[in-house]
Amino acid sequence: MPEAKSPNRYTLRDVARRAGVSLGTASKALNKSGTLRSETRDKVLLAANELGFRPNDLAQALHRGQSFTVGLISNDSFGRFTMPIMEGLETVLHEAGIALFMCNATDDPEREKRHIDQLLGKRVDGLVFTGRRADRRPAPGLALGNLPVLYVFSQSDEPDAACLLPDDEGGARLATEHLLALGRTRIAHVTGPEDFEAVRLRRRGYEASLSQVDPTLILHGPWSEAWGREAATRLLALPNRPDAIFAGNDQIARGIVETLRDKAIAVPDDIAVIGFDNWSVMAEASRPQISSIDMNLKSLGEEAGHRLIRMIRGESQGGTSRLPCTLVPRASTTTTP
Structure with a gap:
């Protein structure tokens, strides 16, 4: 029996030993790479589940070149505008197997820079900026390289930035x-x-x-x-x-x-x-x-998700787009909406 450890302390070597396979075979099975017999792959997955093994996400991101994570940075502390946008965004990203990290910058440029730095350290595949007003805002104070960046219910002072707004x-x-x-x-x-x-x-x-x-x-x-x-x-x-x-x-x-x-x-x-x-x-x-x-902020978030996925895949999505609004009639204008 292996020595008792907390689940997050088991290593890939422990999984390989328990499954009775080589370290390389265990890596291929967990990373879904290479050619393995289904019985061998199942044996490795079973061993990982029994040990509660969790792979190192950062190491896998470096290996794959993609972390399947996206960062969302907002200054809308109340959440009036950000929450429905985030709901739509997360729905689309989840279907694509991408997790969303949300950070609150609270109109503090230094705090925003720290959030960006931490998200970059996690090797996120893209960044989304949003807020409580759609006016133009300064570009992030950190070099983002070729990282896909999308502004939703927000705009950047960068002329070619990708921005998504209501009409x-x-x-x-x-x-x-x-x-x-x-x-x-x-x-x-x-x-x-x-x-x-x-x-x-x-x-x-x-x-x-x-x-x-x-x-x-x-x-x-x-x-x-x-x-x-x-x-x-x-x-x-x-x-x-x-x-x-x-x-x-x-x-x-x-x-x-x-x-x-x-x-x-x-x-x-x-x-x-x-x-x-x-x-x-x-x-x-x-x-x-x-x-x-x-x-239609939720729909705005959903469209943001689709566009960001295309940006992650290498498609160009620059420029400002405005999505149509919808009339919701109620009793203050007509008794027969």
């Missing part, structure tokens, strides 16, 4: 055209800070959908319910108030809906309201429930 402008068109199709003629836009690229793109889509733009109906402020309440109050004070409001996100939309309800203004009969993000915590908990534009 904010197209989503805003969906929202505005939905309100126009319902017969609304005076549509306001209450949104976030102008220094966000998503804000500028959503405003562009809103304006492009209208035959005439009234600047008094466009209000910028923080991403918050409080701003939605304040903006709604300001819009109601106008001599000619709107009959619909397109909010830049669901938090703002919920603040608007609450204010309209407090002032006994019927939603959607008097004023229809639509948000952006389709964040169920906000949209479905509101009364009435809020129509919204879904950025």
